[in-house]
Amino acid sequence: GAGVSQSPSNKVTEKGKDVELRCDPISGHTALYWYRQSLGQGLEFLIYFQGNSAPDKSGLPSDRFSAERTGGSVSTLTIQRTQQEDSAVYLCASSLGAGNQPQHFGDGTRLSIL
């Protein structure tokens, strides 16, 4: 079956612009996660959605970052007024539920801020 799909694969933009990253989770997966991975670093948790509940935004690094999930399925991560330190790979994962359910990752979006 189809895995987690992310788009775009690569995004290059100028500092100060807004960007939107999209994640389409595995069908039937109620939990959705966003992570950031900077070059040579581990994954950094950003935000978590479970079904139609309010998301946990505790990992978002600043108020320039926001995310939404429409209809409990597709999610969009938005970064406003991008800075060079936002350059990273943004990874989305989904799982059947939370807790002890393994997460399945998309290929990620490689974001480069010039």
Place this chain on the structure above:
Amino acid sequence: RKEVEQDPGPFNVPEGATVAFNCTYSNSASQSFFWYRQDCRKEPKLLMSVYSSGNEDGRFTAQLNRASQYISLLIRDSKLSDSATYLCVVIRGGFKTIFGAGTRLFVKA
């Protein structure tokens, strides 16, 4: 101190060797534990879940020691294709997922 700590390596081993990775976590409220592998410039892929009773999947064995807050992964009979970064993952609070920085493994012919 990071919440999940791993030896960064790299571990350089010959084919056929047995290699062990360790991981420690600091939050005793941690509930679920996994090992993932990540190939260069690729997304993480689930390797196996980790249980207190220990679990085995072919050449891979994972173990959890809750008292010591320690997780291990053993790879027997290493293959060239095992070369990757191995990520220790801990979940607490139902969803808060903490990744270790990873241990790099190079298996050479």
